[in-house]
Amino acid sequence: MQILPFSFAAPGMELAREIKNPERPDGPPMCGKGVVLTEALISRLKQKNIQAITVKGRPVKIEGEKTLEEMLALLDRRFRRVKGDSRMDMLKDLYRKRFTRFMGE
Numbered sequence: 001m002q003i004l005p006f007s008f009a010a011p012g013m014e015l016a017r018e019i020k021n022p023e024r025p026d027g028p029p030m031c032g033k034g035v036v037l038t039e040a041l042i043s044r045l046k047q048k049n050i051q052a053i054t055v056k057g058r059p060v061k062i063e064g065e066k067t068l069e070e071m072l073a074l075l076d077r078r079f080r081r082v083k084g085d086s087r088m089d090m091l092k093d094l095y096r097k098r099f100t101r102f103m104g105e
Contacts, residue, residue, distance in 0.1 A: 001102045002058045006050045010059070013037045017054040019045065058103065068103040072096060 001016045014036050018029035030048065031041065037055075045053075066074070075095055082088040 001054060001056060002060065003052055003054050004060055005052055006045065008060050009037055009042050009045070009053055011037055011039050011042065013053075013055045013059055014057075015053065016056045019050060019053060022049060022051070068099060071099045071103065075099065 015031055015033055018033050019031040021027055021030050030045070030050075035041070075092060079088060079092045
């Protein structure tokens with residue numbers, strides 16, 4: 001899953017989260033999760049001034065953004081001094097699951 005500025009939207013990307021109308025955030029979604037973007041849909045969303053989208057996978061390499069493997073290696077380094085502490089191991093596991101969920105598709 002990757003959150004992107006709308007300017008990076010491209011045909012073929014699949015939405016990982018629904019898109020709400022910024023003018024009516026409590027209303028029904030404009031696009032549902034799983035919708036694949038097309039040129040026509042991107043044009044309509046652009047007219048509604050959508051600022052960001054969440055897409056499946058990691059289709060865009062953003063400068064400075066770390067890969068899943070880099071994030072997990074950094075996590076291991078940060079928790080190496082407390083290895084064996086059951087509470088810290090649980091915390092590390094929570095971070096690992098979250099990173100994998102959002103970055104590891």
